[in-house]
Amino acid sequence: MKKVAIIGGGISGLYIASLLKQNCNYEIIVYEKNNSVNLEKGYGIQLSVNSIKLLNQIGFQKLTLEEKFNPNKVDFYSLKNQKKICDLNISTFNNADDKYTTLQRFTLIDFLKNKLPSNLINYNKKVIEVQNVSEIIKVIFEDNSSIECDYLIISDGIFSKTRSLISNKETKPRYFNSIAIRGTIDQKILQNIDHKNISLFLGSNLHSVVYPVNKNGQLNFVAILRKNLNSVELADYSLFNSEEFTSSTLLEISKQIDVNIIENLKEIKCFPVFVSTKISQPKNKNTFLIGDAFFAFPPTFAQGASQSIEVSHELYQNFKNENNQFNKERIKRTKMIDRKSRLNYFAFHLSNPLMCFVRNLIMRYLVKNKKFINSYLGKIYKN
Ligand SMILES: Cc1cc2nc3c(=O)[nH]c(=O)nc-3n(C[C@H](O)[C@H](O)[C@H](O)COP(=O)(O)OP(=O)(O)OC[C@H]3O[C@@H](n4cnc5c(N)ncnc54)[C@H](O)[C@@H]3O)c2cc1C
Known part of the structure; x- marks a missing residue:
């Protein structure tokens, strides 16, 4: 049995x-640096059909x-005149079992965690x-413990330290010149939108998204x-947790977003948006990067989690077929989604009135x- x-x-x-x-050919253990998985409430997530189809294979339905x-x-x-521009039917790509889904992030993480026996996740590691060492990989943890394994899967997120460790150099993501403000709001506050849909508000150097996360x-x-x-501001993460920074950010967005909405936001969090600049491929054929450690996209196609799931599934297929690296199609697909996410960002943030009109x-x-x-959505949603 391979470890x-x-x-x-x-x-x-x-x-x-x-x-x-x-x-049963594999013995697996997950090593998590925190003392639990992240079940923090208040964050939503969108999952397109490409990932729902894969999640349904483990009972997500x-x-x-x-x-x-x-x-x-x-x-x-x-955002300027509060008028609807148009609507896009995302259910075109749904089928009876696999549907575009929005939910709370912790619901998804809790579902995934509960799929595993509790002794398969090792915390504080x-x-x-x-x-x-030849074919064996030795992993050493901060608490001085160590393990040996045949395969190492690195899924420690966008700031992946393990990715830097295996390449012997620090590989940092790039600041995307944007900050994200997240919160929850009751649908009673937003009277003029259809609560059954995703609402996307386009402003000047700003866009916001509102969607239901449950019934x-x-x-x-x-x-x-x-x-x-x-670089000083970016190095000081406590800045983003400070009330002063949050208040000044809310003040800035209140120039375009209805003050009534901002005043009624709950569980507000601000954080800088980082993205990958290149796809990292480990040199060791038995070491793999998945999720944001493999590639982190701009958040403007809502594909981060969906791609994390897709890449994980592809690696699982590779394991089954004893094929060790991601193929060229995965690299091409990653670049295509990255390009489209950047194009969306550009289009969503236009400020020149003539450009906005066009x-x-x-x-x-x-x-x-x-x-x-x-072509634009189908190539992503129909994997
Ligand atoms: C503003 C914004 C909005 C988004 N909205 C969406 C959306 O609507 N839909 C969507 O699909 N995606 C969205 N995403 C992206 C999505 O959240 C991520 O792509 C996804 O969570 C990546 O999952 P992951 O497992 O790779 O990493 P993570 O979820 O970051 O998990 C990494 C885990 O590794 C652990 N870890 C870190 N370092 C170590 C270490 N040294 N040793 C051991 N463990 C370690 C961490 O504690 C954590 O538990 C959004 C992102 C942003 C920024």
Whole structure:
């Protein structure tokens, strides 16, 4: 039996653990640096059909209907005049079992965690060193304990320390010149939108997204604001937890977003958005990167978690076929989704009124154009 160590108990690490657990050729253990998986409330997540299809393979469809939502459309609005620009039918790619889904992030993590016997997740295990001794990989943790394994799967997120350790150099993600503001809001506050859909508000150097996360009328709110930060500000993470920073950010977005919405946001968090600049491929053929450690996308196609799940599933297939590295198609697909996420960011943040007018005209045409939708969304949603 081959030993597989999975570093990081986030979405990608827990999902691949569930898949590999089904195969009796592998003995798996997840090593998580914190004392539990992250079940923090207040964060929403969108999962497109490409990942729902893969999650359903481990029983995601059995999650109660109260805990998730299936929006049919994305409604686009202009923040400037509060008018609807157009709507996009995202349910086109749904089928009877696999539907575009929005939910609370902790619901997904809790589901993935509960798929594993509790003794398969080892907590308080922060990796500090990785050694390769012929075919065996030795992993050393901060508490001086160590393990040996045949395969190492690195799923410790965007700031992956383990990725830096295996490449012997620090590989840092890049600040995306944007900060994210997240919170929850009751649907009673937002009277003028369709609560059954995802609402996307386009502003100047700012866009915000509102969507239902369950059947109880709770909506998730995310705003992405273009903002330059210097290296000192970026190095000091406590800045983003400070009330002063949150208040000044809320003040900035209140120039475009209704004050009533901002005043009624709960569980608010601000954080800088980081993205990957290149796809890292480990030199050791028995070491793999998945999830944000493999590649982190701009958040403007809502594909981070969906791609984490897709890449994990692909690695599982590779294990089954004894094929050791991701193929060229995965690299091409990652680059394609990254390009589209950046294009969305550009289009969502336009500030010149003439450019906005032209964008809105183009959007109205494109959302009804089947050929375009099949190419732009279909290539991502139909994996
Ligand atoms: C503003 C914003 C909005 C987003 N919205 C969406 C969305 O709507 N839909 C979507 O699909 N995606 C979204 N994403 C992206 C998505 O959240 C991530 O892509 C996804 O969570 C990545 O999962 P992961 O398992 O790779 O990493 P993570 O979820 O970050 O998990 C990494 C785990 O590794 C652990 N760890 C870290 N270092 C170590 C170490 N040294 N040793 C051991 N353990 C370690 C951490 O504690 C953590 O548990 C969004 C991202 C942002 C920034």
